Amino acid sequence: MKRWWLAAVAVWLAASGCAKEETEQKQSLQGADWMRAQTFGTAKGAVLDQGPAERAVASLRQRDDVREVVAVNSGERLLVAYQIPHLKRWKRKKIEKEIAERLRAMFPGYDVVSSSDLKIFWKTKDLKTKMEKKRWDERDLQREIGRIEKLSKEQT
Amino acid sequence: MANEKRKKLTPVQQEYHLFEKERETKRPIVRNCACAFLVGGTICAIGQAISYFYMYFFDFTEQTAGNPTVATMVFLSMILTGLGVYDRIAQFAGAGSAVPVTGFGNAVISAAIEHRTEGFVLGVGSNMFKLAGSVILFGTFAAFVIALVKTVATQWGGL
Structure with missing residues (x-):
């Protein structure tokens, strides 16, 4: 009986370990199912100009060490959140540094905040979805981006 | 036993050593490793789920979610040790339950329970961090x- 139990657990763990990343992500999130929703990149429906955000998304999507990207901009602020594929997380710091430098070079006049943190990705994605649903004025968007930026810099 | 040490043994001691070696029960190393891997992995998966919980429902990022996750895992293992459940898991899993951070909670509470009869100050207080x-x-x-x-x-x- 014990052996059967052990074998069943081993098979289950092996099967779940071999599952594709996308399937795992779908299971890991509740309710809103954030990851299942396709990332179209930027809030196209928003009245506010999202040109810089769209360019940032298009640029980062070309990299094979970035899985999903979402970006929002307002005024001189650009917030970019992305996901690094699981096995490439070994080089996370290096990838983050490269992306931050690339974005700063692309948008010299902007205050660029980039993060690979999952929470920041969720928050940015949420903000983008909200922007598509209702009209946002510049000040509200700035405040929301500021909140996410503050969260991304939190250490403890 | 290392060969260097064995050379120093007397013939009778060497004979006894061989006698003992033939009869001692073999340790099921592969089985122990498999159990430790499975249970240790399950504990880590639970930890990951708790981490996601803190990130999803509270303002914790991937970087900051570690602290409440560790606290929760230690707390849960302490409760399970008090209820006598963790000991059973540890008997089955061995290092799989001792190496993760939950093993720390188990070490603290099991020592506290063991020395409870000696009083709170000199018993629990002084022996709690023995392990x-x-x-x-x-x-x-x-x-x-x-x-x-x-x-x-x-x-x-x-x-």
Whole structure:
């Protein structure tokens, strides 16, 4: 009986370990199912100009060490959140540094905040979805981006 | 036993050593490793789920979710030790339940339970960290050494 139990657990763990990343992500999130929703990149429906955000998304999507990207901009602020594929997380710091430098070079006049943190990705994605649903004025968007930026810099 | 040491043994002792070696029960190393892997992995999966919980429902990022996750895992293992459940898991899993951070909670509470009869101050108070004390000491020391290596490597090693 014990052996059967052990074998069943081993098979289950092996099967779940071999599952594709996308399937795992779908299971890991509740309710809103954030990851299942396709990332179209930027809030196209928003009245506010999202040109810089769209360019940032298009640029980062070309990299094979970035899985999903979402970006929002307002005024001189650009917030970019992305996901690094699981096995490439070994080089996370290096990838983050490269992306931050690339974005700063692309948008010299902007205050660029980039993060690979999952929470920041969720928050940015949420903000983008909200922007598509209702009209946002510049000040509200700035405040929301500021909140996410503050969260991304939190250490403890 | 190492060959060097065995050479120093008397013929009778050597004979006894061989006699003992033939009869002692073999340790099921592969089975133990498999159990430790499965249970240790399950504990880590639970930890990951708790981490996601904190990130999803509270304002914790991937970086900051670690602290409440560790606290929760230690707390849960303490409760399970008090209820006598963790001991059973540990019997089955061995290192799989001792190596993760939950093993720390188990070490603290099991020592506290063991010495409860000696009183709260001299029993529980002085023996609570009997096992966990070495974890704290060597954990702190290891962190210091690694920080030292990192400082040297980044400051002068050009990394």
